[in-house]
Amino acid sequence: MLFFILKRIAGMIPAMLAISVLAFVVIQLPPGDYVSTYAAQIAQSGERVDSAVLESLRQRYGLGENVVVQYFKWIGGIARGDFGDSFEWRQPVTELIWGRMGMTALISLCTLVLMWAFSLPIGIYSAARQYSVTDYLSTAFAFLAMATPNFLLAIVLLYITTMWFGVSVGGLFSPAFENAPWSLAKLWDFITHAWVPIFVLGTAGTASLIRIMRANLLDELHKPYVEAGRAKGLPEARLILTYPTRVALNPFISTVGWVLPALISGELIVSTVLNLPTAGPLLLQALKSQDMYLAGAFILLSGGLVLIGTLVSDILLAISDPRIRLS
């Protein structure tokens, strides 16, 4: 088992390197660089642009150098824990992103856990009572939820809470708690704010997980080992929960691998709409202004989160299924 985990972690290293190359290439793809965007901004505000100043900026950031040299400079810094400086904020990237990345991870994790908590029992019930009223209701909900775009749900929710209940739910904290240290009161404030993005982010995923769980379990319910379990006198509920559900969980666990990236990319739009202090809006801004070190760090860390998600799902799979563990 330990060997299995170590092997998986070793396999993550080349994947991580590939992601870093890809992230760097993507950032370099649009024409121009941060300095040219900066110059355009200044020109737009009507001021005169001094080309000597621009040139010195380019020199300072090392933007004139070969792309390959730039990449190695960047990745070499990261290996030492230095993600470089943000051009736009004039601050080290590390200072800027930890809080934001942490918030993204927190929101994603909460969403994932809640998605599982809801979709698992509903999916099991739906399969065990196929074609019952509850099954039809959950199916109707699932299709509706899957078809509704996240940002639309966010806007509608904002509208309803603000106009009907007079509560502002934008952001993750009330202004009073924004910079306060963590306390019980702040936690409660977080919960009252966080349910909106979690609800918006999780609805579509919960819906598809319900469908996946239902389909998986329906496939298992008619297998001979279920009948054999019934023939030895197991009560129905215990039989379904301990036998077919155990087997049907496999594809469900594997979903962590794709739910995490979907959450993180979905979060970008939702966070912008809801004005959340997560990584998404900052990444968007960094990409727009070609703030390359900041954008690169975000993309790299998001990729890292996805890899970790896959690792977690692989480990969970190995724990739950002896066929994977032993072969």
Add this chain to the structure above:
Amino acid sequence: MTDKPILRVSNLSVDFPMHKSVLHAVKDVSFDLHRGETLCVVGESGSGKSVTARAILQLVAKPGVITSGQINLASESGEIDIVALGNSGPAIRQIRGRRIAMIFQEPMTSLSPVHTIGHQIVETILLHEKISKEEARKRAAALLDRVRIPNPEAALDRYSFEFSGGMRQRAMIAMALSCNPEILIADEPTTALDVTTQAEILSLIRELQRDRGMAVLFITHDMGVVAQIADRVMVMFRGEKVEEANVFDLFARPQQAYTRALLGSVLKLETPAPRPTRPVAETPIAQINDLALHFPLNPGFFGRPTAYLKAIDGISLTINEGETVGVVGESGSGKTTLGRTLLRVYTPTDGQVNYRRGDGTTVDIASLGKAGMKSLYGEVRMIFQDPHSSLNPRMTIYQIISEPLRTNTDMSEHQMMDRVQELLTRVGLPADIGDRYPHAFSGGQRQRISIARAIAVRPRLIIADEPTSALDVSLRHQVLDLMRDLQSEFGLSYLFISHDISVIRYFCDRVAVMKNGRIVEIGDVAQICERPEHEYTRTLISAVPRPDPRLRADAPA
């Protein structure tokens, strides 16, 4: 059998409401089961034998319902009517596994893949008895030992996928016997197993029954198995009980026409079909020389793999023109792989297959390129085992049969229509079914369609991979007779792959016995079946249950 029966089934009926009609799966069936006896329920697919067995434990799958009748189980306080108990609740669960236990056809899938064998047996014991987990585990180990699973203590912590098919069925039997049931229902428990394993499991069930005085209700379609183990036999046909008799009486004096027909088709396979004598000078159509196919077992991280699965390990075999060569062997012997390699589904790792084409030239199939193989598909065709999955459900019968014509000949649509009609008539099907889909036909009819497809391009060699294994016994000799007629009509040669020695004896000229990718013995069918020389062939042949109860050790003189 003067004592009171332990189980009395009277006027049992089970219905399956279908889309617009009702399927009467079991109609008004009554029978008794006594302590210590084995009652075999025999019938072809769709006869309702499995549904009857499941009804006894209230396990009939949805949407089936027991519509009438009684199933009375003798108890200390009089009789319990299982039908009245319903299919859930503590009362029926008290009976399931404790008083009546069941083993199933598929040992591969009847045990949970994610729980250990020990867990599943201990769970059964703890469900029905108030003993400690340690005691239950001790009893489970003793049970595994009793069904002759080596090293039972360690086996408790193994998973079912670590066991072979026969071992899994033993574990399943141990689980069924864990609470000392009075009745054991066995639903085709050996159908999915090799003949040698089948013989072991049958003698184990018989032995355990004698030890415990259990009543056994044994469901099977195999008359050979019936002759070996039954005390009494009940024959079912289309949901109805046709006949019930002592096993010796049934085989000697069948009363009903259906029983006679069923026994007749079994016994017909016991004697070889009349064969034209082989010409003195044979012309080989395919010569297989030292053919080998090795699959690497490990990918070999960098460089060469270190272990190989030798699916075919140096086989030499000649098929002559107009001859039928049988290949017999147990699962994993490589017989199916051999057939597929001859059509280059797999590319052999060594050896040659020298095939003499219709125009007299010889090609080596083992090293032939893609284009060369394509031109051969008009001469060498294949018939598969499962007629349900080897026909595309979304193509009409006409499309299915004309497909090889389309790819191998330049016939016009009109010509193909004529040919398909002619072929359908030839294989004994109505000529006007071309625009229907495969699901409208029974297993036997589908296999006829597969045969029509195979002979559409007038091939010279047909590789038939277990073409009769999925068919009921009454259909087997019909399909074989059809293949035999086509052979004399078109001068076909067959490579006939089967695990069933009686089918081989009925149909083939020569036979090769395969084991672990090698041929252990090859020769004339009569000689191999009557006087096998190799030890393995002898075991294989003696393990086949013969449909004659008089051959049993306990037969009355």
